[in-house]
Amino acid sequence: MYLLNGCRKDSVDITDRGFQYGDGVFESLEIVNGQPLFLSRHLRRLALGCDRLLIPAPDPALLADEATTLCSGKTHAVLKIMVTRGPGGRGYGQPTHIKPTRLLGLYPFPDFPTCYQDSGVAVRFCNYRLSANPMLAGIKHMNRLEQILARAEWQDDSVQEGLLFDQNDRIIEGTMSNVFFLKDDVLYTPDLEQCGVAGIVREIIMESAIRLAIPLRLEAWEKLKALQADEIFLTNSVIGVWPVKTLEGRVFETRGLTKKLQAEYVRLRYEEV
Amino acid sequence: MYLLNGCRKDSVDITDRGFQYGDGVFESLEIVNGQPLFLSRHLRRLALGCDRLLIPAPDPALLADEATTLCSGKTHAVLKIMVTRGPGGRGYGQPTHIKPTRLLGLYPFPDFPTCYQDSGVAVRFCNYRLSANPMLAGIKHMNRLEQILARAEWQDDSVQEGLLFDQNDRIIEGTMSNVFFLKDDVLYTPDLEQCGVAGIVREIIMESAIRLAIPLRLEAWEKLKALQADEIFLTNSVIGVWPVKTLEGRVFETRGLTKKLQAEYVRLRYEEV
Numbered sequence: 098m099y100l101l102n103g104c105r106k107d108s109v110d111i112t113d114r115g116f117q118y119g120d121g122v123f124e125s126l127e128i129v130n131g132q133p134l135f136l137s138r139h140l141r142r143l144a145l146g147c148d149r150l151l152i153p154a155p156d157p158a159l160l161a162d163e164a165t166t167l168c169s170g171k172t173h174a175v176l177k178i179m180v181t182r183g184p185g186g187r188g189y190g191q192p193t194h195i196k197p198t199r200l201l202g203l204y205p206f207p208d209f210p211t212c213y214q215d216s217g218v219a220v221r222f223c224n225y226r227l228s229a230n231p232m233l234a235g236i237k238h239m240n241r242l243e244q245i246l247a248r249a250e251w252q253d254d255s256v257q258e259g260l261l262f263d264q265n266d267r268i269i270e271g272t273m274s275n276v277f278f279l280k281d282d283v284l285y286t287p288d289l290e291q292c293g294v295a296g297i298v299r300e301i302i303m304e305s306a307i308r309l310a311i312p313l314r315l316e317a318w319e320k321l322k323a324l325q326a327d328e329i330f331l332t333n334s335v336i337g338v339w340p341v342k343t344l345e346g347r348v349f350e351t352r353g354l355t356k357k358l359q360a361e362y363v364r365l366r367y368e369e370v
Numbered sequence: 371m372y373l374l375n376g377c378r379k380d381s382v383d384i385t386d387r388g389f390q391y392g393d394g395v396f397e398s399l400e401i402v403n404g405q406p407l408f409l410s411r412h413l414r415r416l417a418l419g420c421d422r423l424l425i426p427a428p429d430p431a432l433l434a435d436e437a438t439t440l441c442s443g444k445t446h447a448v449l450k451i452m453v454t455r456g457p458g459g460r461g462y463g464q465p466t467h468i469k470p471t472r473l474l475g476l477y478p479f480p481d482f483p484t485c486y487q488d489s490g491v492a493v494r495f496c497n498y499r500l501s502a503n504p505m506l507a508g509i510k511h512m513n514r515l516e517q518i519l520a521r522a523e524w525q526d527d528s529v530q531e532g533l534l535f536d537q538n539d540r541i542i543e544g545t546m547s548n549v550f551f552l553k554d555d556v557l558y559t560p561d562l563e564q565c566g567v568a569g570i571v572r573e574i575i576m577e578s579a580i581r582l583a584i585p586l587r588l589e590a591w592e593k594l595k596a597l598q599a600d601e602i603f604l605t606n607s608v609i610g611v612w613p614v615k616t617l618e619g620r621v622f623e624t625r626g627l628t629k630k631l632q633a634e635y636v637r638l639r640y641e642e643v
Contacts, residue, residue: 099384108381109389111372111475116382118514119392125460150515151522177460179390182518187398187450187477189514189521189545202384204460228501229537232519240513241391241462242423245455246505248462249424264502272462 100167100201113198115181118189119239121198122146124297125334126164127206127366128174133164134369135334138297143180146236151191152182155199167201175204175335179239207335214359217342217351218257218331222320223247223272226264229291237294248272257339258331260323263292267317271331274339275299278318279328279354287317298332298362305361311354328355338362373440373474386471388454391462392512394471395419397570398607399437400479400639401447406437407642408607411570416453419509424464425455428472440474448477448608452512480608487632490615490624491530491604495593496520496545499537502564510567521545530612531604533596536565540590544604547612548572551591552601552627560590571605571635578634584627601628611635 099106114120124139133139140157147154160178168176179200185192225247233240247261258271269287270276275296278285284306289295306313323329329341329349338359340351372379387393397412406412413430420427433451441449452473458465498520506513520534531544542560543549548569551558557579562568579586596602602614602622611632613624 101384106384108383110381111374111379111473113389114518116386116389117512118518119512120515120518150519175460187448187475189517191518191522200384202460207461225505228503230501230516232498233515238515239390239392240515242393242506242511242513243503244462245387245391245393245464246423249464 098167098203100163102199103163109198109200110184112184112186113181114183114185115179115198115239117185119241120150121152121179121181121239122150122237123177123179123239124237126176126178127334128168128171128176129370131165131169131171132370133168133176134366135297135301136161136164138300139178139334142237142295142297143178146238147180147197149232149236150182150238152180152197153195155180155197160199163199163201167203171203173206175206177202177204181239209336213257213339214337217340217349219255219343220258220260220271220329220331220341221251221256222345223250223259223261225250225261227261227269227292229264231291234292235289235295244272260344263317266319268320268323269293269317274331274333274336277302277330277332278323278326280326282354283312283314284354285314285316285318288315296332297334298337301362301365302332302338302358305358305365309357309361311358328352330355330359337366371440371476373436375472376436382471382473383457385457385459386454387456387458388452388471388512390458392514393423394425394452394454394512395423395510396450396452396512397510399449399451400607401441401444401449402643404438404442404444405643406441406449407639408570408574409434409437411573412451412607415510415568415570416451419511420453420470422505422509423455423511425453425470426468428453428470433472436472436474440476444476446479448479450475450477454512482609486530486612487610490613490622492528492616493531493533493544493604493614494524494529495618496523496532496534498523498534500534500542500565502537504564507565508562508568517545533617536590539592541593541596542566542590547604547606547609550575550603550605551596551599553599555627556585556587557627558587558589558591561588569605570607571610574635574638575605575611575631578631578638582630582634584631601625603628603632610639
């Protein structure tokens with residue numbers, strides 16, 4: 098079910114620059130009992146993305162209203178909010194008058210086994226290398242061919258996520274998630290100045306670490322260092338926090354700190370509901 | 371006017387991955403007297419792009435048929451052919467059964483002053499730096515935020531194109547065109563192994579240079595070297611060949627070789643009509 102500029106629609110104008118060029122940004126949110134979780138954080142990142150792409154950001158109050166309307170009565174679902182530069186002609190030059198398209202869509206919540214949260218997931222390394230792009234790094238824009246090509250590297254259902262390297266062979270993120278490493282009670286996550294998406298749960302976990310006095314460092318690791326971590330976990334707004342059970346076959350224990358941060362995320366998530 | 375999978379339509383399904391993720395490729399062709407110019411070359415590049423993105427390429431005979439039907443009776447226009455991965459669910463994983471969307475659209479031919487072809491255009495350098503991405507380099511995919519952000523750097527109508535550098539400060543292409551330099555009777559154009567779009571007119575010019583025994587080298591130049599070129603010109607399927615009259619204010623003469631290659635392109639173009 099979709100709300101396109103406030104109206105129920107199943108299709109979008111062919112001239113929309115979101116379709117022509119991937120010219121827009123999006124957010125994916127978990128819906129619990131009609132409530133979009135961490136909505137204000139998502140709307141803030143959406144506005145930041147619009148700003149970076151020079152798209153006039155829609156009124157966050159309007160987006161929040163439409164989100165609440167669309168999600169009303171939904172027990173558990175995913176809400177995707179998209180904002181594109183709207184209709185325009187052929188060519189990369191922007192329309193003189195930009196009329197952004199806002200689109201909210203409801204999707205079923207994925208049927209993840211509970212063991213993914215409890216005992217963790219199996220992860221691999223991708224061969225695909227993310228390109229450096231400081232202008233687009235951090236934001237969740239609609240140019241997603243990199244993630245699509247990386248995700249196409251495996252069909253094996255027993256592997257839940259793949260980690261992506263940058264062109265200097267440093268791990269940046271998963272195809273759909275952010276990654277954290279624990280080593281000697283210090284929490285590490287890659288800095289995203291050159292590439293990667295700065296996830297909302299990543300932000301929440303970083304704040305939680307600071308609050309819980311867990312030392313936090315922004316560092317991108319190479320393959321060997323990653324394989325020597327004590328614990329690894331993945332985050333995004335739909336999966337929450339998934340411990341990594343295996344990385345390229347090497348088994349990781351989910352010890353205290355992952356559990357502690359995961360519990361803190363669960364607590365904050367309940368506060369939202 | 372659009373043909374979406376063979377039917378007249380103005381809108382595309384919201385679930386289309388072309389819209390969700392820019393998950394597709396496209397071609398822009400000049401139409402003269404109902405004839406799409408260099409159609410077989412464009413269809414070949416389109417198929418190559420599909421192949422790179424793991425999208426099953428539509429039958430080129432079908433695309434050619436639809437192109438001819440759509441363009442029938444059009445004196446001078448632009449045809450855009452798009453192929454996307456088609457409808458799919460949320461997430462970067464590909465649908466189990468890919469049903470590509472093919473979309474052909476007709477656009478008015480831009481109203482370029484004839485002096486652009488004759489005496490040349492004014493060009494600037496862009497601040498935006500293209501990111502290196504060997505998996506996506508060369509093909510004309512629908513992830514075009516880089517070109518949009520670069521093109522947004524100037525609003526001044528007296529400047530017709532901007533040249534883009536890679537992250538190593540070497541010139542790769544224009545925002546919408548390929549670039550050629552002439553120096554001491556040798557023709558240079560950047561190699562596109564890491565970034566850039568391998569244009570159809572670029573290919574035709576390279577073949578022409580070889581046929582006309584003009585020495586050709588694939589080299590990406592830095593700013594200073596570019597400013598010391600004897601001649602510079604730009605190519606794409608809509609503009610054809612545009613000599614560069616000024617680059618960042620420095621004036622360039624359009625001497626023999628640009629005119630010779632331009633004339634050769636005009637000749638081949640007439641053969642197509």
